Amino acid sequence: MLKFTEEHEWLKIEGDVATVGITRHAADQLGDLVFVELPEEGASFEKGASAATVESVKAASDVYCPLDGEIVGINPAIVEDPALVNSDPEGDGWFFKLKLADPSAANALLDEAAYKELIA
Amino acid sequence: MDDHASLKQTPLAALHRALGARMVPFAGYEMPVQYPAGVLKEHLHTRAAAGLFDVSHMGQIRILPASGKVEDAAAALETLVPADILGLGVGRQRYALFTNAAGGILDDLMVVNRGDHLFLVVNAANKHADFAHLQAALSESCSVEMLEDRALIALQGPRAEAVLAELWADVTAMRFMDVAEAALHDIDCLISRSGYTGEDGFEISVPAASAEDLARRLLEHPDVLPIGLGARDSLRLEAGLCLHGNDIDPTTNPVEAALTWAIGKARKPAGARAGGFPGADVVFAALEAGPKRLRVGLAPEGKAPVRAGVTLFASEDGQEPVGSVSSGGFGPSAERPVAMGYVDSAHAKPGTALFAELRGKRLPVAVAALPFVAPTFKR
Numbered sequence: 001m002l003k004f005t006e007e008h009e010w011l012k013i014e015g016d017v018a019t020v021g022i023t024r025h026a027a028d029q030l031g032d033l034v035f036v037e038l039p040e041e042g043a044s045f046e047k048g049a050s051a052a053t054v055e056s057v058k059a060a061s062d063v064y065c066p067l068d069g070e071i072v073g074i075n076p077a078i079v080e081d082p083a084l085v086n087s088d089p090e091g092d093g094w095f096f097k098l099k100l101a102d103p104s105a106a107n108a109l110l111d112e113a114a115y116k117e118l119i120a
Numbered sequence: 121m122d123d124h125a126s127l128k129q130t131p132l133a134a135l136h137r138a139l140g141a142r143m144v145p146f147a148g149y150e151m152p153v154q155y156p157a158g159v160l161k162e163h164l165h166t167r168a169a170a171g172l173f174d175v176s177h178m179g180q181i182r183i184l185p186a187s188g189k190v191e192d193a194a195a196a197l198e199t200l201v202p203a204d205i206l207g208l209g210v211g212r213q214r215y216a217l218f219t220n221a222a223g224g225i226l227d228d229l230m231v232v233n234r235g236d237h238l239f240l241v242v243n244a245a246n247k248h249a250d251f252a253h254l255q256a257a258l259s260e261s262c263s264v265e266m267l268e269d270r271a272l273i274a275l276q277g278p279r280a281e282a283v284l285a286e287l288w289a290d291v292t293a294m295r296f297m298d299v300a301e302a303a304l305h306d307i308d309c310l311i312s313r314s315g316y317t318g319e320d321g322f323e324i325s326v327p328a329a330s331a332e333d334l335a336r337r338l339l340e341h342p343d344v345l346p347i348g349l350g351a352r353d354s355l356r357l358e359a360g361l362c363l364h365g366n367d368i369d370p371t372t373n374p375v376e377a378a379l380t381w382a383i384g385k386a387r388k389p390a391g392a393r394a395g396g397f398p399g400a401d402v403v404f405a406a407l408e409a410g411p412k413r414l415r416v417g418l419a420p421e422g423k424a425p426v427r428a429g430v431t432l433f434a435s436e437d438g439q440e441p442v443g444s445v446s447s448g449g450f451g452p453s454a455e456r457p458v459a460m461g462y463v464d465s466a467h468a469k470p471g472t473a474l475f476a477e478l479r480g481k482r483l484p485v486a487v488a489a490l491p492f493v494a495p496t497f498k499r
Contacts, residue, residue: 031154032159034160034425034450035423037424037479053479055424055425055450057163057350057351057354057450057452058153058350058449059427060425060427
């Protein structure tokens with residue numbers, strides 16, 4: 001199941017674990033990323049809390065936790081090479097895996113059509 | 121104020137849109153922050169080949185002496201700036217600072233001796249205040265004109281000379297800070313060999329009506345890419361050049377800003393025309409006793425950029441701040457984060473280990489010599 005937030009994150013949900021990243025639209029708007037800071041595995045976040053930081057040449061931006069949950073995996077490749085987020089934001093440029101406290105809460109997020117409408 | 125409808129346009133606004141620029145409000149103008157290439161590529165291209173910048177938002181001002189003698193305009197301007205203007209040769213340009221009564225920096229600017237008058241380029245955000253300041257102080261001996269009908273185009277980078285030489289062969293005879301009139305494709309331009317990137321390059325004052333024509337001709341060259349304000353900022357930061365409003369402002373004096381070199385020898389305490397500019401007593405006291413704080417380069421040790429406003433500490437757990445960052449970001453050519461800021465003089469020596477407080481963490485940064493990249497000016 002693929003879901004989106006109004007803060008331009010995407011979630012690919014398999015069982016009770018969501019792989020989270022930022023959308024192509026967000027990556028394009030941010031421009032060339034030069035720094036990514038990821039949360040630590042095992043950390044828990046509430047929906048809307050800042051879970052990661054990205055920096056372009058010009059500015060720093062927060063990546064918010066899209067739902068309540070615990071970090072069960074991170075993508076060190078984007079820390080090593082932040083440009084990966086620009087080149088493949090919805091694939092190899094993923095940020096973290098989140099074990100959802102309440103998987104049913106994902107139903108309230110945007111589906112792909114609703115997200116496309118948001119950024120249109 | 122930042123409502124796009126109220127923003128002014130430069131003569132190149134239509135060209136920026138045609139080139140796919142992302143436009144942002146800046147100093148009351150709608151300006152290109154980046155083009156489709158993006159800030160990183162634009163920055164690196166400028167250092168490798170040549171970049172074209174629209175800096176038409178900056179103020180271009182003429183000071184015309186009533187006597188017709190440029191010395192009279194120079195002497196009048198010296199009452200506002202600590203630079204040696206009387207010693208500036210015809211066809212030469214010099215960096216200067218408008219100071220206030222407290223020795224603070226109202227703006228930084230370029231001054232050109234045009235033989236029978238002075239030509240100034242001032243920052244966009246301050247240009248109306250600068251103009252009023254000049255009029256108030258100089259109107260007895262000079263007339264002061266804001267040139268509203270001219271654009272300003274910068275061509276910067278190691279290929280800038282070769283590109284411009286295709287339009288005007290004599291450009292190769294110009295040295296850093298020379299200024300000359302030339303016809304580029306029959307367009308009367310005023311060209312200075314200077315810039316804001318740390319690279320060799322030129323700034324070209326051109327009639328507004330011909331600006332797009334000239335810009336398009338320069339962009340036709342395969343070595344030239346259009347460059348936005350984003351890369352302009354990272355280029356000047358790596359070059360250790362101040363941005364007024366960030367690194368210098370009315371609360372910083374030239375000595376603590378590490379701009380003592382912008383005080384002419386003749387204007388210093390032992391000089392032939394010592395003082396005579398606003399706040400000279402404060403500036404001279406700082407020269408004599410040494411500044412309490414100093415603008416320095418800052419090299420974060422990690423990969424995280426450290427930006428303007430971040431507080432600096434002498435140790436990982438120290439409570440008392442020893443300074444703060446005035447400009448910072450990622451340096452694409454330095455391939456690392458770069459910054460500058462003000463630190464207490466006791467901590468200003470290059471190599472001094474400091475800590476920047478960022479998102480609740482103390483990150484190590486080292487005081488570093490400026491600039492981060494060696495300039496390539498043609499002296």
